[in-house]
Amino acid sequence: MTRSLSLxxxxxxxxxxxxxxxxxxxxxxxxxxxxxxxxxxxxxxELHECWQMAQIVDRAFPDSLRIADIAAGHGLLAWILVLLAxxxxxxxxxxxxxxxxxxxxxxxxxxxxxxxKWPELSGSVHFVEGSAEAIQADKATLFVAAHACxxxxxxxxxxxxxxxxxxAIMPCCHSLRKQQESxxxxxxxxxxxxxxxxxxxxxSNAGPSLVIDLFRKEALASADYDVQEAMIQPEITPFHRxxxxxxxxxxxxxxxxxxxxxxxxxxxxxGQVRAFEKLHTLNVAxxxxxxxxxHRPSREWTRFFDLSFWMKDEALVxxxxxxxxxxxxxxxxxxxxxxETRVTVRDQYWNPATQQRACxxxxxxxxxxxxxxxxxxxxxxxxxxxGLDAFFAACPGAFRRRGD
Ligand SMILES: C[S@@+](CC[C@H](N)C(=O)[O-])C[C@H]1O[C@@H](n2cnc3c(N)ncnc32)[C@H](O)[C@@H]1O
Numbered sequence: 092m093t094r095s096l097s098l099x100x101x102x103x104x105x106x107x108x109x110x111x112x113x114x115x116x117x118x119x120x121x122x123x124x125x126x127x128x129x130x131x132x133x134x135x136x137e138l139h140e141c142w143q144m145a146q147i148v149d150r151a152f153p154d155s156l157r158i159a160d161i162a163a164g165h166g167l168l169a170w171i172l173v174l175l176a177x178x179x180x181x182x183x184x185x186x187x188x189x190x191x192x193x194x195x196x197x198x199x200x201x202x203x204x205x206x207x208k209w210p211e212l213s214g215s216v217h218f219v220e221g222s223a224e225a226i227q228a229d230k231a232t233l234f235v236a237a238h239a240c241x242x243x244x245x246x247x248x249x250x251x252x253x254x255x256x257x258x259a260i261m262p263c264c265h266s267l268r269k270q271q272e273s274x275x276x277x278x279x280x281x282x283x284x285x286x287x288x289x290x291x292x293x294x295s296n297a298g299p300s301l302v303i304d305l306f307r308k309e310a311l312a313s314a315d316y317d318v319q320e321a322m323i324q325p326e327i328t329p330f331h332r333x334x335x336x337x338x339x340x341x342x343x344x345x346x347x348x349x350x351x352x353x354x355x356x357x358x359x360x361x362g363q364v365r366a367f368e369k370l371h372t373l374n375v376a377x378x379x380x381x382x383x384x385x386h387r388p389s390r391e392w393t394r395f396f397d398l399s400f401w402m403k404d405e406a407l408v409x410x411x412x413x414x415x416x417x418x419x420x421x422x423x424x425x426x427x428x429x430x431e432t433r434v435t436v437r438d439q440y441w442n443p444a445t446q447q448r449a450c451x452x453x454x455x456x457x458x459x460x461x462x463x464x465x466x467x468x469x470x471x472x473x474x475x476x477x478g479l480d481a482f483f484a485a486c487p488g489a490f491r492r493r494g495d
Pocket of ligand 1: 137161162163164165166190191192193221222223224236237238239240243
């Protein structure tokens with residue numbers, strides 16, 4: 092016995108479920124469902140959500156040939172938008188980038204299953220681990236986001252506004268308390284002068300989703316966007332509203348670019364660094380750049396420490412630089428741990444009183460495969476010190492460690 096469709100089911104579809112979709116129309120949906128079932132990893136609800144949203148978005152923006160699916164999760168929305176353009180009548184060579192701070196295993200399984208069915212889609216969708224806050228587009232790109240929770244949907248709107256990009260979002264998890272800051276940024280960037288909605292009787296009557304989405308639409312209209320609303324079937328999810336907006340003018344407000352500086356993407360830190368933390372700007376319009384970024388490893392380890400020296404004159408800086416490089420390369424090879432090392436001059440100045448040059452070097456170690464613990468960095472620093480003692484002994488009086 093085959094079970095009928097269950098629009099809101101969170102149960103993951105399994106290969107045996109494919110038969111339930113076999114006679115669904117259009118045939119493309121049945122084929123897509125079979126490929127999704129094959130992965131065994133995606134809940135049924137998400138298939139319906141993404142399919143229905145993609146239909147609406149494709150109808151509203153048939154000519155958009157470049158898509159950025161932000162907070163993409165498994166990336167199904169991006170894939171369906173590409174599929175609709177390439178498999179419906181009148182082939183449109185659409186490409187997409189799916190962006191999320193983490194690339195779930197389901198994203199790889201989904202890509203493999205879809206490419207098995209449609210090998211000709213190879214290279215049309217790339218997945219980049221990046222943050223919504225880093226996104227920009229220097230060419231026509233449609234920004235889409237399905238269920239980017241709470242303020243994340245505002246980040247998508249902010250990114251779209253900064254690039255004057257068209258957009259389609261289906262927001263969820265609205266919270267007037269948690270979204271005060273992002274809604275304020277939206278008001279500032281769009282030039283919307285009405286105050287940011289606060290928790291009020293209005294909220295209890297209308298619910299935060301209505302209040303916040305209305306605010307979003309008005310902010311977009313203030314920024315000279317043509318705004319529309321659409322719905323997927325409410326049986327799938329209570330968060331079924333889609334905001335569709337297209338800029339009436341392409342010209343960017345010069346003030347908008349200024350807010351790029353406020354990105355809250357974390358700065359590089361020591362220890363384990365995830366791919367998205369290293370990406371401070373991501374041009375989603377550039378298919379070559381996003382393809383290259385899609386091949387990065389998800390995480391790497393970096394450690395660094397600084398060493399400062401006095402030396403007799405500036406000409407000695409390169410020779411110490413070379414020696415540090417040589418020692419670090421030798422130390423990392425000794426451990427057979429495939430760590431990359433880098434030595435850079437971080438700071439230097441001339442002290443006229445002592446007639447000496449001070450120079451600070453930054454020593455960085457990076458590894459993709461093997462974690463670098465704090466203790467490893469301390470050991471490297473110690474061993475580097477021993478190596479330098481021998482180098483300094485060979486050129487007496489030329490160098491002195493600061494603080495010695
Ligand atoms: C509710 S899921 C939605 C996933 C997918 N769009 C869907 O409809 O199934 C929200 C996604 O946002 C991602 N996310 C969280 N913070 C993010 C950020 N700053 N930038 C990009 N993605 C983010 C999460 O990793 C998660 O995959």
